[in-house]
Amino acid sequence: xxxxxxxxxxxxxxxxxxxxxxxxxxxxxDSVRDFDRRDRVPLPLGYAAVRAWVESTGDEDLGLRAxxxxxxAGRAPLSPLSALES
Numbered sequence: 165x166x167x168x169x170x171x172x173x174x175x176x177x178x179x180x181x182x183x184x185x186x187x188x189x190x191x192x193x194d195s196v197r198d199f200d201r202r203d204r205v206p207l208p209l210g211y212a213a214v215r216a217w218v219e220s221t222g223d224e225d226l227g228l229r230a231x232x233x234x235x236x237a238g239r240a241p242l243s244p245l246s247a248l249e250s
Contacts, residue, residue, distance in 0.1 A: 169204035177230035
């Protein structure tokens with residue numbers, strides 16, 4: 165069975181949400197911002213990163229904040245759903 169992974173695009177909304185936290189240094193996010201969006205991250209690693217970010221910020225709503233930065237039309241597989249947003 166192939167190991168599950170996610171696109172690094174999954175990480176970018178979290179980076180945008182983390183940038184709003186003063187305790188997170190902008191420089192700490194630079195390397196994550198530079199991920200090639202065509203690359204994949206092992207799912208357990210992606211989940212571990214999100215857990216660590218929630219723990220370090222104390223922001224249990226980080227996932228909701230990250231989701232709020234998403235634009236449906238910006239994700240090709242979901243683009244047809246963008247017509248439903250109106």
